[in-house]
Amino acid sequence: MFRATWRSLLARKLRLLLTAGSIVLGVGFVAGTYVLTDTMNAAFEELFARAASGADLVVRSRQAFEDIAAGPGTGATEERRPIPEALLEEIASVPGVEIAAGDVSGAASIVDPDSDEVLGGLGPPTIGTNWTALADAVLTVREGRPPDGPGEVAIDAGSARTGEIGIGDRVPILTGTGREVFEVVGILGFGPADNLGGATLAVFDTETAQRLLDKEGVYDTITVKAEEDVDPVALRAAIQARLPKGLETVSSTDVADENAQALREGLGFFRTALLVFAAVALFVGGFLILNTFSIIVAQRTRELALLRTLGATRAQVLGSVVVEAAIVGVLASAVGVGAGVGIAIGLRGLLGAFGIDLPTTAIQLEPRTVVVSIAVGLGVTILAAVLPARHAARVAPLQALRDTAAEASGSLARRALLGGAAALAGVGALAVGLFGSPSNPAVVVGVGAALTFAGVAVWSPFLARPVAGALGAPFERRSVPARLGRENARRNPRRTAATASALMIGLGLVSMVAILAASLKASLDEALRKTLKADLTLSTTSFTPFSPAVARRVAALPEVGAVGTFRQAGFKVDGDTSFLTGLDPSTVEAVTSLGVSAGSLADLRGDAIAVASDVATERGWSVGDRVPAAFPSVGERPLRIVAIYDEDRLVGDYVVPLETYEDLYVEQLDAFVLVRAAEGVATDEARRAVEAAVVGFPNVDVQDQAAFREKQAAFIDQLLGLVTALLMMAIVIALFGIVNTLGLSIYERTRELGLLRAVGMSRAQVRRMIRWEAVIIAVFGALLGLAVGIGFGWALRRALEPEGVTRLALPAAQLGAYLAAAALAGVLAAVWPARRASRLDVLASIAYE
Amino acid sequence: MTVAITRAAARAASVRKVYGRGDAAVEALRDVTVAFGEGEFTAIMGPSGSGKSTLLHCLAGLDRPTSGQVFIGDVDLTTLSDRALTDLRRDRVGFVFQAFNLIPTLSAEENITLPVDIAGRKVDRSWFDRIVDTVGLRDRLHHRPAELSGGQQQRVAAARALVSRPTIVFADEPTGNLDSRSGEELLGFLRSAVDEHGQTIVMVTHDARAASHADRVVFLADGDVVGEMREPTTERVLDHLKSLGA
Ligand SMILES: Nc1ncnc2c1ncn2[C@@H]1O[C@H](COP(=O)(O)OP(=O)(O)OP(=O)(O)O)[C@@H](O)[C@H]1O
Ligand SMILES: [Mg+2]
Numbered sequence A: 001m002f003r004a005t006w007r008s009l010l011a012r013k014l015r016l017l018l019t020a021g022s023i024v025l026g027v028g029f030v031a032g033t034y035v036l037t038d039t040m041n042a043a044f045e046e047l048f049a050r051a052a053s054g055a056d057l058v059v060r061s062r063q064a065f066e067d068i069a070a071g072p073g074t075g076a077t078e079e080r081r082p083i084p085e086a087l088l089e090e091i092a093s094v095p096g097v098e099i100a101a102g103d104v105s106g107a108a109s110i111v112d113p114d115s116d117e118v119l120g121g122l123g124p125p126t127i128g129t130n131w132t133a134l135a136d137a138v139l140t141v142r143e144g145r146p147p148d149g150p151g152e153v154a155i156d157a158g159s160a161r162t163g164e165i166g167i168g169d170r171v172p173i174l175t176g177t178g179r180e181v182f183e184v185v186g187i188l189g190f191g192p193a194d195n196l197g198g199a200t201l202a203v204f205d206t207e208t209a210q211r212l213l214d215k216e217g218v219y220d221t222i223t224v225k226a227e228e229d230v231d232p233v234a235l236r237a238a239i240q241a242r243l244p245k246g247l248e249t250v251s252s253t254d255v256a257d258e259n260a261q262a263l264r265e266g267l268g269f270f271r272t273a274l275l276v277f278a279a280v281a282l283f284v285g286g287f288l289i290l291n292t293f294s295i296i297v298a299q300r301t302r303e304l305a306l307l308r309t310l311g312a313t314r315a316q317v318l319g320s321v322v323v324e325a326a327i328v329g330v331l332a333s334a335v336g337v338g339a340g341v342g343i344a345i346g347l348r349g350l351l352g353a354f355g356i357d358l359p360t361t362a363i364q365l366e367p368r369t370v371v372v373s374i375a376v377g378l379g380v381t382i383l384a385a386v387l388p389a390r391h392a393a394r395v396a397p398l399q400a401l402r403d404t405a406a407e408a409s410g411s412l413a414r415r416a417l418l419g420g421a422a423a424l425a426g427v428g429a430l431a432v433g434l435f436g437s438p439s440n441p442a443v444v445v446g447v448g449a450a451l452t453f454a455g456v457a458v459w460s461p462f463l464a465r466p467v468a469g470a471l472g473a474p475f476e477r478r479s480v481p482a483r484l485g486r487e488n489a490r491r492n493p494r495r496t497a498a499t500a501s502a503l504m505i506g507l508g509l510v511s512m513v514a515i516l517a518a519s520l521k522a523s524l525d526e527a528l529r530k531t532l533k534a535d536l537t538l539s540t541t542s543f544t545p546f547s548p549a550v551a552r553r554v555a556a557l558p559e560v561g562a563v564g565t566f567r568q569a570g571f572k573v574d575g576d577t578s579f580l581t582g583l584d585p586s587t588v589e590a591v592t593s594l595g596v597s598a599g600s601l602a603d604l605r606g607d608a609i610a611v612a613s614d615v616a617t618e619r620g621w622s623v624g625d626r627v628p629a630a631f632p633s634v635g636e637r638p639l640r641i642v643a644i645y646d647e648d649r650l651v652g653d654y655v656v657p658l659e660t661y662e663d664l665y666v667e668q669l670d671a672f673v674l675v676r677a678a679e680g681v682a683t684d685e686a687r688r689a690v691e692a693a694v695v696g697f698p699n700v701d702v703q704d705q706a707a708f709r710e711k712q713a714a715f716i717d718q719l720l721g722l723v724t725a726l727l728m729m730a731i732v733i734a735l736f737g738i739v740n741t742l743g744l745s746i747y748e749r750t751r752e753l754g755l756l757r758a759v760g761m762s763r764a765q766v767r768r769m770i771r772w773e774a775v776i777i778a779v780f781g782a783l784l785g786l787a788v789g790i791g792f793g794w795a796l797r798r799a800l801e802p803e804g805v806t807r808l809a810l811p812a813a814q815l816g817a818y819l820a821a822a823a824l825a826g827v828l829a830a831v832w833p834a835r836r837a838s839r840l841d842v843l844a845s846i847a848y849e
Numbered sequence B: 001m002t003v004a005i006t007r008a009a010a011r012a013a014s015v016r017k018v019y020g021r022g023d024a025a026v027e028a029l030r031d032v033t034v035a036f037g038e039g040e041f042t043a044i045m046g047p048s049g050s051g052k053s054t055l056l057h058c059l060a061g062l063d064r065p066t067s068g069q070v071f072i073g074d075v076d077l078t079t080l081s082d083r084a085l086t087d088l089r090r091d092r093v094g095f096v097f098q099a100f101n102l103i104p105t106l107s108a109e110e111n112i113t114l115p116v117d118i119a120g121r122k123v124d125r126s127w128f129d130r131i132v133d134t135v136g137l138r139d140r141l142h143h144r145p146a147e148l149s150g151g152q153q154q155r156v157a158a159a160r161a162l163v164s165r166p167t168i169v170f171a172d173e174p175t176g177n178l179d180s181r182s183g184e185e186l187l188g189f190l191r192s193a194v195d196e197h198g199q200t201i202v203m204v205t206h207d208a209r210a211a212s213h214a215d216r217v218v219f220l221a222d223g224d225v226v227g228e229m230r231e232p233t234t235e236r237v238l239d240h241l242k243s244l245g246a
Helices: A002-011 A013-053 A087-092 A157-162 A206-212 A232-242 A252-299 A301-309 A314-353 A367-393 A412-435 A441-459 A461-476 A480-491 A493-531 A548-555 A613-619 A658-664 A683-693 A705-748 A750-758 A763-799 A812-839 A842-847 B052-059 B082-092 B108-119 B125-135 B150-163 B180-197 B234-244
Strands: A057-061 A097-103 A105-110 A126-130 A140-144 A152-156 A170-175 A178-189 A200-204 A221-226 A247-251 A536-540 A560-573 A576-583 A596-599 A608-612 A629-631 A639-645 A654-657 A672-677 A700-704 B008-019 B026-037 B041-045 B067-072 B093-096 B168-172 B201-204 B216-221 B224-230
Touching: A013 A252, A013 A314, A013 A367, A013 A705, A057 A232, A057 A252, A087 A097, A087 A221, A087 A232, A097 A126, A105 A200, A105 A206, A126 A206, A152 A157, A152 A170, A157 A178, A157 A200, A178 A200, A200 A206, A221 A232, A232 A247, A247 A252, A252 A301, A252 A314, A252 A367, A252 A441, A252 A493, A252 A705, A301 A314, A314 A367, A314 A705, A412 A441, A412 A763, A441 A461, A441 A493, A441 A763, A461 A480, A461 A493, A461 A763, A480 A493, A480 A763, A480 B108, A493 A705, A493 A763, A493 A812, A536 A548, A536 A683, A536 A705, A548 A560, A548 A672, A548 A683, A560 A658, A560 A683, A576 A658, A608 A613, A613 A639, A654 A658, A672 A683, A683 A700, A700 A705, A705 A750, A705 A763, A705 A812, A750 A763, A750 A842, A763 A812, A763 B082, B008 B052, B026 B052, B026 B224, B041 B052, B041 B180, B052 B067, B052 B168, B052 B201, B082 B093, B082 B108, B093 B150, B108 B125, B108 B150, B125 B150, B125 B180, B150 B168, B150 B180, B168 B180, B180 B201, B216 B234, B224 B234
Parallel strands: A126 A200, A152 A178, A576 A654, A608 A639, B041 B201, B041 B216, B093 B168, B168 B201
Antiparallel strands: A057 A221, A057 A247, A097 A221, A105 A126, A105 A170, A140 A178, A152 A200, A170 A178, A536 A672, A536 A700, A560 A576, A560 A629, A560 A672, A596 A639, A608 A654, B008 B026, B008 B067, B216 B224
């Protein structure tokens, strides 16, 4: 029995290859995700370990909590009070301390002197810090020397390379305090790496760094190196004993572990996101395997029946199909793991293309990756093959005598019921996941979506015949190939439907994302139109915060009226992480309308806070109540509600006055600045003046309202692009499916094709006929996908209504383009099968039995 | 007994056909020279493996001879490109195979008009109607092949072979899968096509009764023409076959 299975596998190498293709891609994505994230993890851990190796202890102020939400775009995961400078001498004098060095760091962007553009800044941070006696444990001077003096800087080798900056060049640097030009005296590496995970680095002498980063007289941390043969644990206790309250001494390996841990969490999220895409790809792949095995079983009905007449039991027939699936699954998964390495590199490139640069080290292929990938690939293959295998086992011995290779067809009523039930259950789960409050909504939504897709797929054969007929109808009168292609698409609705369903899933998700993005844009646009009163907005390309010097300069202009400054950072309310916006209550009403529904912004002083109305409703707060707020550096700080507002699009859920914000946070950078032109000054004139004033800050864009709205839209489009690119994998797999089905169908219709050629159909006409079939299948799948995608998009939009997605937008042109692309993809998928069909030897086909 | 052939609708001149190479080479046709007169109904007979199908395929432009020449009318098929051969098959040659003659997704009518439709020409309606009435398929035109009996299917195939008014129709054991009544109906139809429309037909058959419907029988053995007979009757054909030792 096993020998028969093996033979049948070898006899159909090509089919094996095509079936395996979908698994290879799906498993490759899974493996690639692990390889990529493991590699990134390893790269960072290496760096952190290096950093820890040069020192023994770190003195720093305590944080009230460690899980700080990074503010929008800041990427900052630490928010510690600085330490007074004087403490350095005290620590240095502790017996056993060899070196104690004070460190400061903060945001500092290097400007490319040639293009006047900021280097880096998309994703990874732009860091400024000081050179200390312990710095060379982490940093290697590649060229030149360390900075020493007010006008000097050393930069990372990565920035030097991308900005083509060399020793002696003069580069402008932007920090919280403004823009200054420095002479490059050194190029630095992190051991063999050119930069720290894509971050840019500017290193100054300590005094300069303190001044630039607005940390005069203080340090962020003090790093200590113990004398040889001094016990670090004892030294730690000795140092800790001398520290004032609020400061702590930790070992540098603990700091490295903390950093690694934070990174692992970040990467974990990233990994989960990628694995979701991998799951989609595998889901689609599973469909194709199911379809392929169904066709194969149908084609082998006689062979299987013959085996049954010869005495093979049902279990043996079932086993032979499952074993075939298992062999395909293992082989394909193994190849998939190999492909995963390539996919990891490809993904890194893709993310790079979207501005997310990742560090590089040796590719990490861990045993866990191999085990998980092969288990998943094998599992999906066998699961998908079980259904066709059961059909195979049900083949009656007598069917060997019959001529037809009819696919074993379950009762239609059962199919309708099953499909309907699955779709209903799916929609139900979606509704619960989106609108109810299950403990794990993402999983419920995912399962719901999968069930819905499966239900529609089970149901779709009922639609295949009429839809394929309708699609082909306009063309069939004029051309025989079109007529035959259409009929071929209709002749086996289950096969057509199953093939189209694979494409439906990919296209359903892509169009859902498109609808969501369009709705987001429309809602955002509407909200901005309604709330934004400012004539001009100042923000950075990547929405990273920038120096308050910008706002100061703009405010000094005579062409400018009100200037609203906005800062944002993370904090906690009742233990839940949220964002806080600091703003100037005296100008805020001039630049935006918050729609205050209770209380007054005039009272926004001291320990006051304003809260968005939906949060207030949810938590049962009203004016006068206390918000139990906690901050990383200052700890618990209850704030009193003085106003409740409706428009939370621009400022988020919580607002405090700027003076309070300055008191609560160490880092003081502006997220965005809103500007009203002075009375009687045209917007254009004001813009020219503002542009001239901020010319030294190339990271800051000055935009009028329309341009600002466009920029927000562009940001969403970029995300849409990334997600769509990742979903392409599922679509590519679906195209494989069309190729596969057509290939198998052609094999089945060899005699028919021979006959057509014999009665005078040209090769080109044969190709056209296959192409029509492919296009009809593809468009059918795309239509199903659009229908499901529109449904999902609609539901998701409804579910996100409380988050401010108030409008539903159908990007008709885009969805139309997807449909056209699907048709084109059908043409593409038909290339190989069509060529194969047209090359069939006429006589051999006729003689074919 | 020499009957002057006015003109040949198709002929083979010194046709050799070798399958395979070296030790495995099979010489299916050895130096066959034969002509088929216009408006004549010829049957080809011979033992199994004698090369009947091979000859038919070479004549019809479905296969290329290893050497020698094949003519349909004045056209030398051995000089034609694949594309030109395809067009020739479509426009000037009709076929009826033993089985699997029809496209299952098309109705009987669509199967009949297939060669004309492929060529993108208009169907000659009066000619179509005459054929359909002769084969007696009027009430079956909108049925799919799966809904037709074997005999009806073969008649549809025969109608398709005639629809483009080809120079010549080839049929390879068209009655092989039919009971005797259906076979007779089909043969009667082919005969009438010759008698009423002057159609040229070449038919391979194993059945002496079928051969008796033809004007002439050509006998093949071991890839060679080994004799022929005019105005055959069942008995004479059987006698001749016996003398060939088949
Ligand atoms: N494609 C092929 N490859 C190799 N040999 C072939 C091929 N086709 C036919 N032959 C051989 O050529 C010879 C003639 O075959 P052909 O099919 O013409 O015989 P036939 O007279 O039609 O026989 P039958 O009455 O059984 O149909 C046979 O020996 C056959 O085995
Ligand atoms: Mg034969």
